[in-house]
Amino acid sequence: MKAWRIAIEKAALDRSCEGARKSGGHWHNEGVPALYAAMTVELAVLEKFVHTEEVEEEPLVLVAIDLPDDPSFGLDLRREDLPEGWDSLDDVGSAAVFGTAFLKRREHLYMRVPSVIVGEGVNFVINPAHHAYDKVKLSVARTFRFDPRMFKR
Template identity: 30%
Template sequence: MIVYRLSRGKFKNDLSGRGAELAGGRWNSKGVAVLYTSESIALCTVEIAVHMPLGIVPADYHLIQIEVPDDAPLLELSSGDLPADWKTFPHANSTQEIGDAFVLGGEYLVYKVPSATVQGTYNYLLNPRHPGFRDVRITTTTPFEFDKRLFVKES
């Protein structure tokens, strides 16, 4: 399986999940490392855009293509298992608890979760603690330039 992420150049080869561990996110609490990836380049772009203030175009980003073994243990979060507040902004503790349980449980390498930003698409959380994580590899990194129209303020 191929997944994607956008990362600042300084961190383009870092798959540790340390950034998410330091900051926390929709699917993890601070202190829990997880690597956020997306099913497509377009979804990665939107996921970055929703976290940037209007008028600021992200600079020094790289597109990272990551290969996850096809036989990696994968858990899919079904729509019936989503808490009512799963898409709220700021994100809810309920989703962090779900993601933390995935990481700390250690049974699965990959967690397929719905994107809160683009309906019908999915992000893939990778568990750096899982023994199979050693088989996850970067296949390519390329500089990525965002379309400025995504970040301009309307006049």
């Protein structure tokens, strides 16, 4: 199965997820590594875009993430499976607490969750501490640049 992300080139293939561990994110607390991805390239672009203030100074790349096709590695979550407020921009951490618990259990390689941006879209939270993480392949598909018109809001 293929997933996608837009990343700063120098960190694009960092399998340790050090940047995410240091900063935390929507689905995980600081100190816990995680790799975020989207089901489609288009959603990966939107996810990066909403977390970018202006055209990135550093070069960006489109990263292809090959996940093992074994469905037992994944946990599929629907909106009703998630804690209240997980999709709120004012969420005080319900998604991070939920995701951190998922990551610490190490039962699944990834969880598939709805996108906050596009509710019908699917994102992945991939666990680098899972025993099957060595089967995950990261590769740079191509360089990526936002269309400058996207920042003229």
